[in-house]
Amino acid sequence: MTKAVRVHEVGGPEVMRIEEVDLAPPGRGEVLVRNRAIGVNFIDTYFRSGAYAAPLLPFTPGNEAAGEVVELGKGVKDFKIGDRVAYQAALGAYAEARIVGADRLVKLPKSISYETAASMLLKGLTAQYLLRRTFKVKAGDTILVHAAAGGVGLILCQWAKALGAHVIGTVGGPEKAKLARKAGAKHVILYREEDFAARVKEITKGRLCDVVYDGVGKTTFPASLDCLRHFGLFVSFGAASGQIEAFNMGLLSAKGSLFATRPSLHTYSEKPKDLQKMARDLFKVVSSGAVAVSAHKTFPLSEVVAVHRALESRETTGATILIP
Known part of the structure; x- marks a missing residue:
């Protein structure tokens, strides 16, 4: 038996409750991991609310955690009991x-x-994958990062700066602006107070950006396209403000023969060898100090409802983790 958050019907944060659940032994190719810290991500709210369909009900949210291996299934050769591990996996x-x-x-x-x-x-x-594969950022590139003080945004800013890129970030308020600047954004735009597309044009003296990384969605589209140079790339990797609605593809032509993509981590890390390579790259930049990652706040698993409420009200910055 183990304690787990369970969702029996989709809805608001209050639909989550902690229950005792049976845990079968690991099967072939599987490992039992005792979680020591659990990552909280905006995508968790999509599954809980029903915006993304879970494979079945009830289900336990969450796609990442770190802990230790406590039991091995048959055929597992690359891990042993006691190994410190992390995972990004299914719910x-x-x-x-x-x-x-x-x-x-x-x-x-x-x-x-x-x-x-x-x-x-x-x-x-x-x-x-956003910086090294979807668009391979190099020294001298100009990039726009929406929600630059968010969990992904802060990592993007730091890593892109380390790669030599010029980083422009958008944030919702002055406190978040401080975080984005500290993370490496040379210019920060308060999107609630300013026309971010006009500011980008002003900041870049009309040259605009090579790529826009957008985890916000509905409220930043289609203005994000006005931030791109000809042949630039619009990367939509999240939808914190709602999904981008269908649009006429001719808009990409009219804005300068632009490219647009909607990538997912699942696809990029689907092959185990790609996952391992990506993780090595990530751990290298973190261990070197080029990217600093710290939990904004740590909460016990029992406070998961309050954590989701804070996340959806955009009250959080950086990363939040749950401790079982």
Whole structure:
């Protein structure tokens, strides 16, 4: 038996409750992990609310955590009992322990704590594919990061700066602006007070951006397209303000033969070898100090309802983790 957050019907944060659930032994290729720290991500609210359909009801939210291996299934060769690991996997992380496919696990270096790993794995792997694969950012590029003080945004700003890019960030208020600047955004735009597209044009002296990374969605589209140079890339990787509605593809032509993509971490990390490579890249920049990741706040698992309320009201900055 293990304690886990369960959702029996989709809805507001109040639909989550902690229950005792049976936990079968790990099967072939699986590992039992005792969670020490659990990552909280905006996508968790999508599944809980029904915006994204969970495979079945009831379900346990959460896609990432860090902990230790306590039992091995048959055929697992790359891990042993006691290994410190982290994972980004299917739903089920909001629990004291869970079964995870060994191909979804990554070993933690000594320099990475459980709390740091849970704070950054999903967000950091997202930043990795956005910066190194969806658009390979290089020195001299100009990038726009929406929600620059959010969990992914702060990592994007730091990592992009380390790569030599010029970073422009948008945030919702002065306190978040301080965080974005500290993370490496050379220019920060208060999107509630300013026309961010006009400010980007002013900041870049009309040259605009090579790429826009947008985890906000509905409220920043289509103005984000006005921030891109000809042949620039619009990357929509989240929808904190709601999904972008269908639009005429001719808009991309009219704005300068632009490219647009809606990538997902699932696709980029689907192959185990890609996941391991991405994780090594992430751990390297964190261990070097180029990217600093710290939990904004830590809460006991029992306070999960309050955590989701704060997340959806945009009261959080950086990363938030749950401790079982």
